[in-house]
Amino acid sequence: MVEVKNLTKRYGSNVALNNISFTVDEGTIVGFLGPNGAGKSTTMNIITGYLSASEGSVCVGGFDTLDNPNEAKRQIGYLPELPPLYMDMTVKEYLNFMYELKKVTFPREKHIKEICMLVKIDNVYNRLIGNLSKGYKQRVGIAQALLGNPPVLILDEPTVGLDPKQIIEIRNLIKTLGRNHTIILSSHILPEVQAVCERIIVINNGEIVADGRTDTLAHDLSSEHKLIARIDGPENEVLHAITAMENVVEVISFGEKEPGVYEYSIEGKEGADIRRNLFALLTRKGWPMLSLRNTDLTLEELFLQLTSGSDTGRKKSERKGA
């Protein structure tokens, strides 16, 4: 649905985006993650046709944003970082203006009413936008993006400035919309991306540093595969039995955590999944396993690792080599 090819954006000598490519399939919710100034907004601005790229191309719904700008723009609902609201208009006037501007063909009153119900701004419909709270302004911005029911929604930090209850509402709204829209949203709030998106693209210094499904991204990227297990059984015997297992590199006991229950750190060989064998072994021996978790990086750690530059990565491999 959205195809970004070799996108490069330079501001003078400053490279904001460096050869970015990705494709977003229809009906997926993609999260754009990155620290401030990483190039998230620039990418979104280029996709929506507000800026143009120095190099590369963007296709939305099969329309090139340079060759067919109006057709491409018609496919997109865009909520910029700062909602483009006219403070001297009422919500009603504003939505009607945007309705005309976007040349929407749905029955006007019904369409606008539906969207207002959806983002819950029907109670401020006749109020001046300048007098609304930030949360309401944000929602008017979302309403504006939804006008005309475009197949692609691009939301730049959609939950900024909302209170926790509203954040949950908006997230749920995005999830609902995700059923029949392609959504690209940016954020630097990790749990948000984790909660809403199916796929995450991490971007730093204008480059894509990670791209993958939300649930597997952390797993794939962490090079160490350590498991933390709590096992009810005699410490030494358990240690020996697990060490003797195939593909196990190292087992360390963390000591007794509950009466008779010990916690172990088990490191498997790279690329090997030892969880099944471990389970089988413990069942055979009759030692109940009370908990098992892997030390995959949480997204938070992953994010920090990916975005704090290549230094950390190098240090890590050096340490490993030593």
Place this chain on the structure above:
Amino acid sequence: MAAIFKKELKSYFSSPIGYVVVAVLLALYGFFYYVTVLYRSSSYISSMVYSNMFMWSMMIIPIITMKSMSDDKKNKTDQALLTAPVGVTSIVMGKFLAAFAVYAIAMVASLIPALIISLFATSMSWGSVLGTFFGSLFYGAAMISIGVFVSSLTESQIIAAIGTFGISIFLILVDQLGTVVGGTIFQTILNWISFNARYQPFTNGTFSIPSLVFFISIVAVFVFFTARKLESKRWS
């Protein structure tokens, strides 16, 4: 284009700016009509009212156009306009026409005293009155297109207003400059760009096609420049 025009025109009159501009223009027209009435001859309408108003209109037009483009830039609402399926030229035309409509409202209302005078005058020189009326509309349109362009260059309304004032003052003084500066080439060029010189034929009641073409060309050129300026956001 229609959506932007409607919205812009509404915003002129949802803030005091539209009313103030129209009121000031009409107050000035009122004053010069009053002077004309003292002369007790309707044939002075074009020379007294509309000729004098040339300068004042040129001074007031920057107020109309100052926020036209700069406001959108400052409030980032240009993101909504530029990402909507409309071309930049339609955006600029919508804005230009809205600013022009504000000016045109004042101009149409300026004919009211002329109508009243015609009720009492034995003979009314409608030719010269309407000639100057249309002439005023044309130079107004040209000045507004310049103002809209200047407004697109900056985020600040003040700078847009002062910049346009500068151009207005230059255009008002250009005739005097022409006489001061020697050298026939400069003089020709200065006379060529003089709005006043182009406006003069209308005050005699002649509908000057060359002048009309001149003013319309100015509008076209500056609407084009403004559109390119708006689009340049996409290159930089």
